[in-house]
Amino acid sequence: xxxxxxxxxxxxxxxxxxxxxxxxxxxxxxxxxxxxxxxxxxxxxxxxxxxxxxxxxxxxxxxxxxxxxxxxxxxxxxxxxxxxxxxxxxxxxxxxxxxxxxxxxxxxxxxxxxxxxxxxxxxxxxxxxxxxxxxxxxxxxxxxxxxxxxxxxxxxxxxxxxxxxxxxxxxxxxxxxxxxxxxxxxxxxxxxxxxxxxxxxxxxxxxxxxxxxxxxxxxxxxxxxxxxxxxxxxxxxxxxxxxxxxxxxxxxxxxxxxxxxxxxxxxxxxxxxxxxxxxxxxxxxxxxxxxxxxxxxxxxxxxxxxxxxxxxxxxxxxxxxxxxxxxxxxxxxxxxxxxxxxxxxxxxxxxxxxxxxxxxxxxxxxxxxxxxxxxxxxxxxxxxxxxxxxxxxxxxxxxxxxxxxxxxxxxxxxxxxxxxxxxxxxxxxxxxxxxxxxxxxxxxxxxxxxxxxxxxxxxxxxxxxxxxxxxxxxxxxxxxxxxxxxx
Amino acid sequence: xxxxxxxxxxxxxxxxxxxxxxxxxxxxxxxxxxxxxxxxxxxxxxxxxxxxxxxxxxxxxxxxxxxxxxxxxxxxxxxxxxxxxxxxxxxxxxxxxxxxxxxxxxxxxxxxxxxxxxxxxxxxxxxxxxxxxxxxxxxxxxxxxxxxxxxxxxxxxxxxxxxxxxxxxxxxxxxxxxxxxxxxxxxxxxxxxxxxxxxxxxxxxxxxxxxxxxxxxxxxxxxxxxxxxxxxxxxxxxxxxxxxxxxxxxxxxxxxxxxxxxxxxxxxxxxxxxxxxxxxxxx
Numbered sequence: 001x002x003x004x005x006x007x008x009x010x011x012x013x014x015x016x017x018x019x020x021x022x023x024x025x026x027x028x029x030x031x032x033x034x035x036x037x038x039x040x041x042x043x044x045x046x047x048x049x050x051x052x053x054x055x056x057x058x059x060x061x062x063x064x065x066x067x068x069x070x071x072x073x074x075x076x077x078x079x080x081x082x083x084x085x086x087x088x089x090x091x092x093x094x095x096x097x098x099x100x101x102x103x104x105x106x107x108x109x110x111x112x113x114x115x116x117x118x119x120x121x122x123x124x125x126x127x128x129x130x131x132x133x134x135x136x137x138x139x140x141x142x143x144x145x146x147x148x149x150x151x152x153x154x155x156x157x158x159x160x161x162x163x164x165x166x167x168x169x170x171x172x173x174x175x176x177x178x179x180x181x182x183x184x185x186x187x188x189x190x191x192x193x194x195x196x197x198x199x200x201x202x203x204x205x206x207x208x209x210x211x212x213x214x215x216x217x218x219x220x221x222x223x224x225x226x227x228x229x230x231x232x233x234x235x236x237x238x239x240x241x242x243x244x245x246x247x248x249x250x251x252x253x254x255x256x257x258x259x260x261x262x263x264x265x266x267x268x269x270x271x272x273x274x275x276x277x278x279x280x281x282x283x284x285x286x287x288x289x290x291x292x293x294x295x296x297x298x299x300x301x302x303x304x305x306x307x308x309x310x311x312x313x314x315x316x317x318x319x320x321x322x323x324x325x326x327x328x329x330x331x332x333x334x335x336x337x338x339x340x341x342x343x344x345x346x347x348x349x350x351x352x353x354x355x356x357x358x359x360x361x362x363x364x365x366x367x368x369x370x371x372x373x374x375x376x377x378x379x380x381x382x383x384x385x386x387x388x389x390x391x392x393x394x395x396x397x398x399x400x401x402x403x404x405x406x407x408x409x410x411x412x413x414x415x416x417x418x419x420x421x422x423x424x425x426x427x428x429x430x431x432x433x434x435x436x437x438x439x440x441x442x443x444x445x446x447x448x449x450x451x452x453x454x455x456x457x458x459x460x461x462x463x464x465x466x467x468x469x470x471x472x473x474x475x476x477x478x479x480x481x482x483x484x485x486x487x
Numbered sequence: 488x489x490x491x492x493x494x495x496x497x498x499x500x501x502x503x504x505x506x507x508x509x510x511x512x513x514x515x516x517x518x519x520x521x522x523x524x525x526x527x528x529x530x531x532x533x534x535x536x537x538x539x540x541x542x543x544x545x546x547x548x549x550x551x552x553x554x555x556x557x558x559x560x561x562x563x564x565x566x567x568x569x570x571x572x573x574x575x576x577x578x579x580x581x582x583x584x585x586x587x588x589x590x591x592x593x594x595x596x597x598x599x600x601x602x603x604x605x606x607x608x609x610x611x612x613x614x615x616x617x618x619x620x621x622x623x624x625x626x627x628x629x630x631x632x633x634x635x636x637x638x639x640x641x642x643x644x645x646x647x648x649x650x651x652x653x654x655x656x657x658x659x660x661x662x663x664x665x666x667x668x669x670x671x672x673x674x675x676x677x678x679x680x681x682x683x684x685x686x687x688x689x690x691x692x693x694x695x696x697x698x699x700x701x702x703x704x705x706x707x708x709x710x711x712x713x714x715x716x717x718x719x720x721x722x723x724x725x726x727x728x729x730x731x732x733x734x735x736x737x738x739x740x741x742x743x744x745x746x747x748x749x750x751x752x753x754x755x756x757x758x759x760x761x762x763x764x765x766x767x768x769x770x
Contacts, residue, residue, distance in 0.1 A: 121599050128599055132606050139603055139740070140544030263553075267541055294751040295512045295551075296544045306510040306751055307551060310541045 006041035011433045019163040019422040035200045055189045080478030086460045090487040097454045099351030104155040104445045107328045109344035111151040115141045136326030146322040148220030148449035153320035155445045161422035168352045174329045179459040181244035186481040202486040204456035210251035216448030228281035230254045235303045264307030269317045282318040359410040368415045375415040438463045456484040489570040492768045499562040503756030510751040513550040526569040533562045547737040576728035585628040591714035592683045601685035610741035611677040621678045641726035671723040672707040685712040687738040690745035694732040694766045
């Protein structure tokens with residue numbers, strides 16, 4: 001019953017080299033997508049376009065927008081949304097969920113260790129330079145015990161499916177990962193546009209994020225507090241993720257504050273209200289470390305609260321995520337994740353790391369030089385994509401040049417296999433049809449005292465430009481609703 | 488018999504324009520340790536603003552003020568009374584086999600434990616040629632080398648006020664060969680760290696009655712960790728070891744960790760700040 005006249009997908013072109021999430025290798029629709037494929041096929045492309053436009057305006061009317069920095073015509077943009085959802089079956093999800101929890105827990109233990117006994121460094125599993133050279137390592141956190149023993153309360157794990165059909169982690173975001181509000185808004189938008197399709201699938205809800213987040217934030221309350229007062233602190237309405245900050249505060253039923261709404265007295269944090277000061281116990285902060293307290297960190301910060309860090313250090317307030325967590329959110333630490341997981345949990349990593357070759361190790365250097373066309377070469381000390389060479393896109397002359405550079409200073413380079421992100425049918429305005437586009441998935445994991453929660457869903461980001469592997473919203477990426485099916 | 492000390496710290500800030508919102512944090516209280524104790528604190532300010540005792544990010548005691556009214560001028564006066572034991576810096580046991588301590592410096596776990604005080608910072612970074620300025624003599628003990636370094640810096644830099652300021656980099660201090668106690672202490676930290684000895688910057692007061700060099704503000708020196716002995720204070724400005732006259736307030740990687748006064752002030756226009764310190768002691 002596949003490929004019966006299905007107008008919507010009639011012109012869908014499949015590149016056999018890419019891993020398509022809805023078609024198998026033989027060009028058959030995968031079982032989990034069968035019903036969806038047929039349901040969408042009942043519509044014409046014109047119906048689809050009109051529904052898509054309605055969904056877009058609904059986003060705009062709700063104010064679900066973001067801003068791109070560095071653009072003179074600062075404009076509120078909506079995060080482009082695609083009505084054709086991504087489905088993750090229970091077997092795959094089980095791997096992703098367990099893998100996300102495993103990584104978050106291992107990172108939490110790693111953070112505790114490097115801010116206390118530093119055993120992983122003493123045992124030479126991770127080189128000491130990794131932390132001493134990191135701008136995100138906070139000396140002030142040495143010996144501090146964060147309430148509940150948690151550093152990375154909220155983690156965003158970026159996962160991709162490679163053309164070998166396996167999941168790989170690209171990044172662990174444990175500073176202030178954003179995007180969870182879009183997960184919930186995407187679901188709402190899809191329900192409004194095509195609620196009927198949900199009758200055919202047993203999909204996990206995503207609207208329980210806020211209640212779980214609140215419960216876990218309350219579980220890491222400071223000692224001696226009975227019912228904690230939780231707030232969300234935002235840099236303000238000009239921050240690109242302000243919508244999300246307000247959304248999370250609203251759905252958790254807690255106050256959204258800026259630095260100027262709080263003050264510290266006798267090492268306790270208070271919120272100014274019309275009824276007088278109200279003590280604050282747990283702060284979900286969406287402000288970077290350097291800005292949280294001008295008396296301790298960046299003195300020019302007007303976003304933070306003077307004295308906040310002293311209150312934290314005395315154990316009178318919880319900050320989520322903990323200061324200094326960013327040291328583990330780092331390209332160099334990432335390459336050691338398999339070792340970090342084994343060291344603290346004595347387990348094999350559930351999700352794959354992209355294998356990294358350190359050119360400083362002679363045998364790995366040899367491999368890199370011999371297989372340069374299959375690898376991405378990255379300098380260890382650059383950020384933002386500078387200095388990266390993609391092996392299969394280099395000319396012969398360029399290959400020789402890169403090889404010479406690596407040989408000259410092998411310590412400076414690492415290499416990784418070129419990954420091919422899976423593709424998903426995505427409606428493209430210009431061609432008015434569905435085309436293959438690369439996707440990734442950001443999962444959201446929350447750690448609390450002795451419990452954890454993974455949002456059963458996630459943010460599927462789509463690279464809207466053809467062939468583009470970069471899915472960031474600032475680079476013209478969009479998103480899809482992501483369904484995790486019940487067993 | 489311990490000596491009784493009394494330290495008076497005065498600061499005055501004058502602004503061109505009204506200040507509506509200001510926070511200050513003072514890191515000026517003598518720290519309590521094995522030789523300094525029974526510290527009593529009196530603190531006043533001209534606006535009668537409430538003063539909080541708190542800590543900084545490294546656990547040292549601070550005083551914090553946040554006036555709740557507008558002002559153009561504010562002055563502070565702190566008085567600290569405490570007792571201090573006589574310190575004889577040469578009273579320690581020196582292991583005759585000096586190689587044991589050198590071996591410890593090379594130990595990997597030792598380097599990790601003392602990582603914070605071995606790395607260079609923006610205030611203590613040297614150009615690679617400058618790292619060779621003072622090389623330890625391996626036939627002498629670590630302590631003797633540090634004392635030699637103390638002496639060497641004292642001769643190399645001429646104590647001169649007004650040539651350097653708070654943000655002056657070490658490489659400029661070295662080329663000018665002039666500076667104040669902060670520069671002496673930073674250079675000591677830098678050169679002992681390049682020789683593998685964990686060293687921390689110390690901020691405090693100096694009892695100047697005995698004729699030591701410093702200005703009438705806070706003083707700075709350094710403490711090095713010598714395996715088998717522990718932390719030892721060196722004052723290259725005065726070419727002496729830290730003794731009873733050195734009253735410690737805090738330590739850190741460099742001046743940044745120990746700045747006596749931090750302020751977050753929202754105002755326009757210029758401001759003038761002045762400080763003065765007096766130290767008195769009696770047996």
